[in-house]
Ligand SMILES: Nc1ncnc2c1ncn2[C@@H]1O[C@H](COP(=O)(O)OP(=O)(O)OP(=O)(O)O)[C@@H](O)[C@H]1O
C-alpha cells in the first residue's frame with residue numbers, strides 16, 4: 001500500500017465553499033469519492049493525495065496529532081488549541097476573516113477598555129462576593145489575553161454555542177467570541193471593548209509538523225505547494241507587453257519604482273514585464289508616456305517560479 005498525503009478540508013460551515021474554490025483555482029479540484037456522504041476524497045491533478053472532510057476544529061486536532069499533513073482552518077482555532085508548536089501556518093487564504101473579541105453589555109456605558117473591565121472585575125468581587133463570569137469557547141485564548149491585561153478576577157463559563165446570549169440569559173457578564181459582521185453582538189445588546197480585539201483571524205493553509213513526512217510525501221507536498229504558489233503569484237501579478245523602439249534612460253530603475261521586473265526584450269523592441277497587479281495601470285500609462293504605442297496587460301493562470309516559497313517554508317520548519 002503506498003502511503004498518501006492526507007489533506008483535510010472543512011466539511012461544513014463558513015470555510016467549506018471557499019476552501020473548495022481555493023483548490024479549484026490552483027487546478028487541484030477536490031473530488032468527493034462517491035457521493036456527498038463519503039468523507040474521503042481525492043485531489044484532481046495530483047496522485048497520492050487523500051482528502052479528509054472534517055470540521056474546522058477537528059482539522060486543527062488532526063494537524064496537531066499528525067493524522068493529516070495539510071489542512072485548511074481558521075487561525076483562531078490553531079491559537080485556541082495552542083497548536084503553534086505542532087503546525088506551520090503556510091499562507092493566509094484571504095477568506096474566513098473574523099475577529100475574536102471581548103464584548104460586554106452596551107448598557108455598561110463607563111466600560112470601554114480592558115482597564116475598565118479590570119475595575120468591574122474587582123468591584124464585582126467586592127460588592128457581590130462572586131467573580132465576574134466570562135462565557136466563551138475560546139478558553140485558552142481568553143486566559144492568555146486577560147492575563148496579558150492584568151485581569152485576574154474572573155471565572156470562565158464554557159459555552160459551546162449561542163455565546164452571545166449568555167449575558168441576557170444571566171449566565172455570564174462578559175463574552176469572548178468570534179465575530180465578522182458584528183450583527184450577532186448588536187442583536188444581543190453587546191459591544192466590543194476598544195482594545196478588546198484579541199485576534200484577527202482568517203483561513204490558512206496549515207501544515208502538520210508532527211505528521212510522517214517521508215521523502216515521497218515531501219515530493220507530493222512540493223508539487224501541491226508549487227501550484228498554489230503559482231496561482232497566488234498569477235493572481236497578484238500582471239504581465240505587460242509593450243513595444244518601445246528605444247529604451248528610456250534609467251529604465252531598470254523606473255521599473256524598480258513600480259515594483260516591476262523585466263522578463264524579456266525581443267529584437268523587434270517588444271518588452272515583456274511583470275508588475276504587481278495594483279501597479280499595472282500606472283506602469284502601462286508611464287510606458288505610453290515613454291513612447292509605447294500600446295501596452296497589453298494580461299493575467300496568467302499560473303506563474304511558476306524557480307523558487308517555491310511555500311515549500312521552502314515547510315521544509316525549513318520540518319528540518320532535515
Ligand atoms: N462569522 C464567523 N463566525 C464564526 N466563525 C467564522 C466567522 N467567519 C469566519 N469564521 C471562521 O470559520 C471557522 C469555522 O467556523 P464555522 O462556524 O464555520 O465552523 P463550525 O462548523 O461551526 O465548526 P464547529 O462545529 O467545530 O464549531 C471559525 O473558527 C473562524 O475561523
Ligand SMILES: O=P(O)(O)OC[C@H]1O[C@H](OP(=O)(O)OP(=O)(O)O)[C@H](O)[C@@H]1O
Nearest residue numbers: 161162177178179180181182183184185
Ligand atoms: O459577527 P456575525 O456576522 O454576526 O457572526 C458571528 C456569529 O457567527 C458564529 O456563529 P455560527 O453562525 O458559525 O454558529 P455556531 O456558533 O453554531 O458555529 C459566531 O459564533 C457568532 O455567533
Ligand SMILES: [Mg+2]
Nearest residue numbers: 013014161178
Ligand atoms: Mg460556527
